[in-house]
Amino acid sequence: AEAPVQQQKVAKPNVVILATGGTIAGSAASNTQMTGYKAGALGIDVLLQAVPEIHKVANVKGEQISNIGSESMNNKIWLKLAKRINELLAKPDVDGIVITHGTDTLEETAYFLNLVIKSDKPVVIIGAMRPATAISADGPVNILNAVNLAASKDAKGRGVLIAMNDNINGARDVQKTNTLRVDTFQSPELGYLGYFENGRPVFYKATTRKHTIDTEFDVSNLNDLPRVDIIYSHVNDDGRMAEAAVANGAKGIVHAGTGNGSIHEAAEPALYDAAKKGIVVVRSARVPNGPTIESTAAWDKAGFVHAGTLNPQKARILLQLGLTKTNDPQKISEMFKQY
Numbered sequence: 411a412e413a414p415v416q417q418q419k420v421a422k423p424n425v426v427i428l429a430t431g432g433t434i435a436g437s438a439a440s441n442t443q444m445t446g447y448k449a450g451a452l453g454i455d456v457l458l459q460a461v462p463e464i465h466k467v468a469n470v471k472g473e474q475i476s477n478i479g480s481e482s483m484n485n486k487i488w489l490k491l492a493k494r495i496n497e498l499l500a501k502p503d504v505d506g507i508v509i510t511h512g513t514d515t516l517e518e519t520a521y522f523l524n525l526v527i528k529s530d531k532p533v534v535i536i537g538a539m540r541p542a543t544a545i546s547a548d549g550p551v552n553i554l555n556a557v558n559l560a561a562s563k564d565a566k567g568r569g570v571l572i573a574m575n576d577n578i579n580g581a582r583d584v585q586k587t588n589t590l591r592v593d594t595f596q597s598p599e600l601g602y603l604g605y606f607e608n609g610r611p612v613f614y615k616a617t618t619r620k621h622t623i624d625t626e627f628d629v630s631n632l633n634d635l636p637r638v639d640i641i642y643s644h645v646n647d648d649g650r651m652a653e654a655a656v657a658n659g660a661k662g663i664v665h666a667g668t669g670n671g672s673i674h675e676a677a678e679p680a681l682y683d684a685a686k687k688g689i690v691v692v693r694s695a696r697v698p699n700g701p702t703i704e705s706t707a708a709w710d711k712a713g714f715v716h717a718g719t720l721n722p723q724k725a726r727i728l729l730q731l732g733l734t735k736t737n738d739p740q741k742i743s744e745m746f747k748q749y
């Protein structure tokens with residue numbers, strides 16, 4: 411006799427949510443309060459209780475990594491987070507990761523993880539602009555979209571993704587572009603990778619830059635990262651900040667220059683001195699859009715690296731990781747062309 415037709419039960423994907431703090435876990439005194447609340451006040455369990463729908467999509471587990479305002483993010487939490495993600499994704503029964511994070515430095519954590527996670531499984535970062543206690547809080551829908559994305563096979567191999575306000579941005583190109591609005595995360599220069607269409611992630615583009623399993627960076631034996639300072643140029647810049655960076659032990663300096671990464675002539679001597687001491691200097695731009703490219707000036711001769719389309723805070727991360735491998739500006743310059 412023929413065997414009865416069996417209903418094939420498709421197992422739900424397993425997604426782990428790692429909570430680090432931020433407005434998404436923020437609590438205010440009233441539901442009309444949109445600023446001045448306490449970020450990182452609510453634990454992971456409270457966040458997940460607000461979105462029971464996620465359990466239809468995936469088997470979800472939560473872990474608390476930290477509970478801070480992301481303006482206070484540091485190397486220690488970054489390394490803890492990266493090592494935990496690598497450990498989890500190495501398990502065959504973990505299919506994807508969602509990280510909840512404050513929005514202030516979300517783009518930095520995203521790019522850091524994009525360079526050090528050793529798996530092609532989906533890693534999604536989200537935050538919120540309105541505290542969890544607010545009317546029309548944006549956290550819950552971002553959590554639902556993020557779990558959909560982390561559970562999706564389509565999200566594999568695309569690098570770390572940011573899922574906020576129904577858009578999918580890539581870690582390398584995303585920026586917080588507005589201090590208050592919920593549509594703050596954009597990739598103004600290079601565009602979104604995709605959108606959520608009725609909760610379903612749909613991709614239209616992919617980055618050409620190396621990430622995750624294709625990078626040379628490995629944090630598994632690191633307990634700290636090299637010190638890199640950012641110096642923001644302006645009228646009357648006189649190089650004192652560059653001197654202070656050197657005096658405080660910077661191994662690298664990112665110069666957020668005017669225009670196409672220009673340096674004030676009064677600040678040049680301090681930066682040339684830094685380069686002579688073996689400190690790697692990267693020229694980036696305080697202008698929000700457009701690449702920082704090579705120059706005909708003495709800057710290239712001095713070995714200053716140009717940041718391309720990375721903004722100063724992202725250039726800083728690539729320089730930190732580059733310095734774990736070499737302090738040869740030429741080799742670091744190659745990294746800025748690849749990542």
Ligand SMILES: NC(=O)CC[C@H](N)C(=O)O
Nearest residue numbers: 432433479480512513514
């Ligand atoms: N919207 C936010 O998440 C900002 C809150 C806080 N400053 C943080 O980044 O954690």
